[in-house]
Amino acid sequence: MKTSLLALALLVPAATQARQSTPAPAKDQGMVSAADPRAAAAGVEILRAGGSATDAAIATMLALNVVEPQSSGIGGGSFWISHAASGALSTIDARETAPAAADARWFYAPDGTPLSHREAVPGGRSVGIPGALRGMALAHRASGKLPWAQLFAPAIRLATNGFQASPRLVNGMSAYGDHITPETRKLFSAPDGAPVAIGATIRNPEQAALLQRIASQGPDSFYVGPQAQKLVTAVNTAARNPSKMTLGDLASYDAKNRPPVCIKYRVYRVCGMGPPSSGGITVLMILKQLERFDMGKLGKDSVQAWHLFAESSRLAYADRDQYVGDPDFVRVPITGMLSQGYLASRSALISPTTTMASIAPGTPPGAPARVRAPVSEVPGTTDLAVSDARGNVVEVTTTVEGYFGSGITVDGTVLNNQLTDFDIVPEKNGALVANRVEGGKRPRSSMAPTIVYGPDGKVRLAVGAAGGSTIIAQVAKAIIGVVDWKLSAQNSIALGLIYAPGQVAAVEKGTEREAMVPALQALGETVQVAALGLKANAIERVGGKWVGAADPRSEGVAISQDGTVSQIQRVGKLQRAPE
Secondary structure, three states: OOOOHHHHHHHOHHHHHHHHOOOOOOOOOOEEEEOOHHHHHHHHHHHHOOOOHHHHHHHHHHHHHHHOOOOOOOOOEEEEEEEOOOOOEEEEEEOOEOOOOOOOOOOEOOOOOEOOHHHHOOOOOOOOEOOHHHHHHHHHHHHOOOOHHHHHHHHHHHHHHOEEOOHHHHHHHHHHOOOOOHHHHHHOEOOOOOEOOOOOEEOOHHHHHHHHHHHHHOOHHHHOOHHHHHHHHHHHOOOOOOOOOOHHHHHOOOOEEEOOEEEEEOOEEEEEOOOOEOHHHHHHHHHHHHOOOOHHHHOOOOHHHHHHHHHHHHHHHHHHHHHOOOOOOOOOOHHHHOOHHHHHHHHOOOOOOOOOOOOOOOOOOOOOOOOOOOOOOOOOOEEEEEEOOOOOEEEEEEEOOOOOOOOOEEOOEEOOOHHHHOEOOOEEOOEEOOOEOOOOOOOOEOOOOEEEEOOOOOEEEEEEEEOOOHHHHHHHHHHHHHHOOOOOHHHHHHOOOEEOOOOEEEEEOOOHHHHHHHHHHHOOOEEEEEOOOOEEEEEEEEOOEEEEEEOOOOOOEEEEOOOOEOOOOOOHHHOOOOO
């Protein structure tokens, strides 16, 4: 069955209701960009009901929980960055935590050998204490306008009445669903047990009932009492890798306000999420290390510009792997890593005409002695950007980690496998790694929700992405596209990517970057062509109006408060890549 994404958006009751509601004030229009049209429509419905950007972001996240279950939901976690109309900037860390019983050998087999990442994902032990709901509750208390329960209405409607299965959901089940439990598979299968067809209607009454309980009883109902017991029982009795989670682990979880990290890039102020996310710091390092080069003059089609981008990425990723972890457990030298002198010294290692022979982390001021750890993140996650007519802006990246998380569901909702974002082996060459497993600790993440301020001090761009550690490169690329190459956010997101977390650079298959391979090799680059599975969302301020952007590789859209859906030229051959 072939159904256009625009048609999917307009079929959603939320979108229909949005078009029939009282129009927003003529002076401005809010905007929602999300990875699924049904979710974006849910956010617009809330905006038109008088909700704030925070309210709309929560409704969008809850709808994504229903229609994009492979990527995010209340069984996972999130990072928020929010700009208030008053000018205040804040971030929320709703990252999952390890159970108190987790120790350095959490992902070791009985014979004392470490599990591979693939072996560690399925079952209960990879499940962190979900933080998404606590993050929503913290944000709502600070800047929500509508009642908590009202924000759940679009998602409950979708789960009850049903939604059409998207290509991403169906293809993801087929390609990346080997680890999911029979109960989970049944949720997304036809009545005869066959894989659900693209466009088929999926109903999830158990999830609808769960959302209704949380809507009426509040977020605490997920973390204590019968619902919490269901979750604990599910992970501790899992057929594979059973956990040791307790009711106390759930009851004691809190989302946290963290200080944002910011730098000045040319005449723009770029702000992101601090640790335990590594995304904000690493994006800022990539940009600042490139500042001495005239990226604008080189242009988006310059092989040299993309070589410089790759070299700066390598340096930033090396430092990220070495030093970033949960700041409540390890000392992260944030100030040193972002200091102008240190970044200038790192930038000096980059040559426009040659590629570095080796990559090593630097020693920023205040850095403790550590060993660089391997990157274990996998593509997953989803992102959304929201503005309202009052001038508030919210950018959220949220995830259950890999496709369908741990493979376990509770009441129709996927539980994360976020603990596999820890480094499984806790030490190397006699030194403890920053991102080792510890009870109560939050694993390092690459999620990078980002807000960029223009020279006038006003929000110019809000952007984020999905796709494991490619998120960092995607967001940095999008900012360079807007700031240096004067592209729209839409065209910046659509640019093909070169992803270089180490010596080998991955050139995005099926994009204009492929043609650069010979020239990159002539500069000494080691490259491979790969489908990277990118997925980004953004909103930008242009001419006093909000303009939305969504990744053409994805099913995402941007919808304005008046119901206008952005027209996005899809990249069909990239549709089946993981997120």
